Amino acid sequence: MGRGYLTKEMKILVTGGAGFIGSSFVRCFMEKRQNPVVTLDSLTYAGNMANLEAVLGLPRHTFVKGDICDPSAVDFAMKGVGAVVHFAAETHVDRSIDDSGIFLRTNVVGTGVLLDAARRHNVKKFVHVSTDEVYGAVLEGYSTEGGHLHPNSPYSASKAASDLLALSYHATYGLPVVVTRCSNNFGPYQFPEKLIPLFISNALEDKPLPVYGDGLYVRDWIYVDDHSRAVDRVLWDGRAGEVYNIGGTKDKANLEITDFILNKLGKPASLKKHVQDRPGHDRRYAMDSSKIEKELGWRAECNFEEALAQTIEWYRSNQGWWRTIKSGEYRNYYEKFFAGRLAGSSAGSVN
Numbered sequence: 001m002g003r004g005y006l007t008k009e010m011k012i013l014v015t016g017g018a019g020f021i022g023s024s025f026v027r028c029f030m031e032k033r034q035n036p037v038v039t040l041d042s043l044t045y046a047g048n049m050a051n052l053e054a055v056l057g058l059p060r061h062t063f064v065k066g067d068i069c070d071p072s073a074v075d076f077a078m079k080g081v082g083a084v085v086h087f088a089a090e091t092h093v094d095r096s097i098d099d100s101g102i103f104l105r106t107n108v109v110g111t112g113v114l115l116d117a118a119r120r121h122n123v124k125k126f127v128h129v130s131t132d133e134v135y136g137a138v139l140e141g142y143s144t145e146g147g148h149l150h151p152n153s154p155y156s157a158s159k160a161a162s163d164l165l166a167l168s169y170h171a172t173y174g175l176p177v178v179v180t181r182c183s184n185n186f187g188p189y190q191f192p193e194k195l196i197p198l199f200i201s202n203a204l205e206d207k208p209l210p211v212y213g214d215g216l217y218v219r220d221w222i223y224v225d226d227h228s229r230a231v232d233r234v235l236w237d238g239r240a241g242e243v244y245n246i247g248g249t250k251d252k253a254n255l256e257i258t259d260f261i262l263n264k265l266g267k268p269a270s271l272k273k274h275v276q277d278r279p280g281h282d283r284r285y286a287m288d289s290s291k292i293e294k295e296l297g298w299r300a301e302c303n304f305e306e307a308l309a310q311t312i313e314w315y316r317s318n319q320g321w322w323r324t325i326k327s328g329e330y331r332n333y334y335e336k337f338f339a340g341r342l343a344g345s346s347a348g349s350v351n
């Protein structure tokens with residue numbers, strides 16, 4: 001029994017499970033645990049049923065297509081659920097700069113709808129998955145959980161708002177909420193608008209790799225399955241009302257990542273193209289993860305260079321996955337997948 005009274009029979013609701021990190025979590029969790037899992041995802045441009053192929057059809061897994069902003073869809077998905085792991089979000093900083101509205105709706109309003117439903121359904125644990133970007137740029141040293149929040153993009157501001165909303169439900173209503181803040185993830189199945197899959201796939205297509213500004217922006221990188229293991233630890237044993245930083249302890253400048261990818265794929269440095277910087281671009285993110293290490297015994301296990309090399313190899317040998325996305329064909333894939341399976345309600349499910 002973990003803190004928050006989870007049991008191995010309890011049904012777990014994972015929101016955003018058809019996305020990059022959510023699908024890694026569902027795969028890792030279902031491999032390790034016996035709990036039934038419900039994945040709730042509205043399948044935005046970033047959601048992809050192909051990411052869930054490993055679990056689709058398993059009797060212990062149910063997929064619900066629905067929007068976290070829709071209370072009836074959320075109620076449908078939360079029936080009989082003991083714990084919620086909340087990944088669903090709009091996640092791409094550049095898109096938030098172009099149009100922040102959907103970020104406020106999904107990340108703030110959607111989180112509020114889930115929290116209200118979690119109260120009604122008497123959920124025993126609510127893990128809200130967030131990001132190191134809420135701390136803003138950290139030029140020196142490392143952000144700790146009690147540190148100042150200083151988000152600089154509409155994306156990170158919407159995440160900071162949802163973190164605070166989630167924590168307020170613990171303080172006000174006693175809902176057993178735990179917030180995690182993780183650094184930059186990489187691995188298979190990441191939508192190819194994010195730096196690493198974009199650069200790998202562009203390099204494979206001999207297209208330019210667009211490096212923002214001088215390319216010296218530093219991020220702490222973590223392999224996605226290490227993040228999923230950390231979320232699993234927090235789900236079982238994280239203390240309600242607490243925040244846990246999850247870092248990979250691997251600070252790298254974007255240019256170092258770019259060079260690594262080009263070298264591994266045997267592509268020329270001339271593919272690097274410096275482009276106009278992103279407005280409000282944070283110079284460096286860095287977190288102190290000693291709390292989760294000491295309290296929950298979690299530590300990033302994957303070696304950065306090995307994991308990045310394996311990730312490059314995954315995109316090289318799974319070109320169908322990202323080429324379908326880049327060509328827009330993947331929309332047809334899941335429209336066909338759902339054709340005839342879902343009744344005309346706001347939410348419906350398949351195994």
Ligand SMILES: NC(=O)c1ccc[n+]([C@@H]2O[C@H](COP(=O)([O-])OP(=O)(O)OC[C@H]3O[C@@H](n4cnc5c(N)ncnc54)[C@H](O)[C@@H]3O)[C@@H](O)[C@H]2O)c1
Binds near residue numbers: 088
């Ligand atoms: N990618 C990172 O490096 C990183 C780092 C730290 C934290 N995070 C956080 O982790 C979570 C997952 O990130 P990701 O990179 O996997 O994102 P992603 O963009 O790959 O996936 C997001 C998923 O949420 C779903 N979704 C979006 N809006 C929805 C809605 N209204 N209703 C239901 N589902 C909806 C999408 O269809 C998609 O499947 C996010 O909360 C993000 O803020 C990401």
